[in-house]
Amino acid sequence: MWEQRWRPPPPTSTAIRNSTPALSRADDGSAIGTATAVSAVTAPVRATQVAATDGIDMFISAQCPDDLGQDRPSGHPDAWTCIYRAASGKKPVVLTKAPPLTQNLSYSRFSGRLWGLNERINTTQGVRTVFSIKVPAAARR
Secondary structure, three states: OOOOOOOOOOOOOOOOOOOOOOOOOOOOOOOOOOOOOOOOOOOOOOOOOEEEEOOOOEEEEEEOOHHHOOOOOOOOOOOOEEEEEEOOOOOOEEEEEEOOOEEEEEEEOOOOEEEEEEOOOOOOOOOOOEEEEEOOHHHHO
């Protein structure tokens, strides 16, 4: 049986860090600590899995609306997930469909792309998917 174990790098290793990371910072500027929320979103969507932001809009992975015309009913393990764009003060709109069980989203400000990963592991069909979406200009304002 194969097993992977973490090993610390040798003392001669060099770590290179991007000087402008896209990661959030704590209130005191450190990489780890307490952060204060500056906004909140209430979204009338069902089965929300994750949200990411481009700094203006929120992108939410959740159950697709019933009127979208899916081939499987909402709640079915193979039903599509929808990615919604939620602008402040407006009703969320479906940006696109995504693979079933999309539970990870991340926005890259460097590429203007929303990245996603579903957590579906099906060894007989191989349905794990990594994807990226170029966010439409209207969504980025």
